[in-house]
Amino acid sequence: xxxxxxxxxxxxxxxxxxxxxxxxxxxxxxxxxxxxxxxxxxxxxxxxxxxxxxxxxxxxxxxxxxxxxxxxxxxxxxxxxxxxxxxxxxxxxxxxxxxxxxxxxxxxxxxxxxxxxxxxxxxxxxxxxxxxxxxxxxxxxxxxxxxxxxxxxxxxxxxxxxxxxxxxxxxxxxxxxxxxxxxxxxxxxxxxxxxxxxxxxxxxxxxxxxxxxxxxxxxxxxxxxxxxxxxxxxxx
Numbered sequence: 458x459x460x461x462x463x464x465x466x467x468x469x470x471x472x473x474x475x476x477x478x479x480x481x482x483x484x485x486x487x488x489x490x491x492x493x494x495x496x497x498x499x500x501x502x503x504x505x506x507x508x509x510x511x512x513x514x515x516x517x518x519x520x521x522x523x524x525x526x527x528x529x530x531x532x533x534x535x536x537x538x539x540x541x542x543x544x545x546x547x548x549x550x551x552x553x554x555x556x557x558x559x560x561x562x563x564x565x566x567x568x569x570x571x572x573x574x575x576x577x578x579x580x581x582x583x584x585x586x587x588x589x590x591x592x593x594x595x596x597x598x599x600x601x602x603x604x605x606x607x608x609x610x611x612x613x614x615x616x617x618x619x620x621x622x623x624x625x626x627x628x629x630x631x632x633x634x635x636x637x638x639x640x641x642x643x644x645x646x647x648x649x650x651x652x653x654x655x656x657x658x659x660x661x662x663x664x665x666x667x668x669x670x671x672x673x674x675x676x677x678x679x680x681x682x683x684x685x686x687x688x689x690x691x692x693x
Contacts (some may be wrong), residue, residue: 486498497570512530517534529600558587567588570582579591580607591626592615628647635656655679662680663684
């Protein structure tokens with residue numbers, strides 16, 4: 458289905474397995490039949506192209522509000538507007554919310570956002586007074602999305618492409634909402650005093666050499682942790 462409909466398709470859970478549906482034209486239907494040898498077609502309801510918007514709802518985390526451009530934010534919030542059409546994170550996932558909560562509990566200063574995605578955490582950090590803010594990611598579209606979203610939100614954020622095992626810039630504070638394996642590789646890749654990590658289940662606990670665990674918060678089975686360096690040779 459990815460090869461036939463790279464622009465996207467829908468997976469619908471059924472009592473017996475799942476149904477895969479592509480919104481396409483007659484040519485696309487012919488490709489589907491040629492590949493699978495079977496299938497069915499039906500006319501879609503008017504307005505189907507806007508139904509995806511119902512899945513992208515805003516979230517409020519403390520002083521921060523993160524939402525799509527068609528929603529109206531509250532007047533008392535620091536607003537992060539992210540177009541989910543970029544598909545690299547909208548702020549609604551539990552791990553993102555946990556990181557947003559933790560950022561509001563820390564003293565602003567320089568910040569490195571590892572795995573910046575759409576730039577939600579970088580933009581929120583800039584709104585909270587962190588500077589300079591640098592986002593890094595292994596995907597070029599994520600860099601473009603972060604820079605575009607930062608401009609749209611009127612904040613100063615830099616972003617750059619990095620390799621998967623490349624040495625990362627030093628920063629007193631590093632936030633990383635990524636996989637557990639990538640989190641555990643951070644001590645060898647960057648010089649930091651404080652690490653804010655997430656992207657894994659509450660049943661998992663990162664083991665970070667040279668760092669002591671300070672705090673854990675959880676939400677709906679996901680976790681976020683704060684670690685501090687035990688070395689006197691780190692950033693002051």
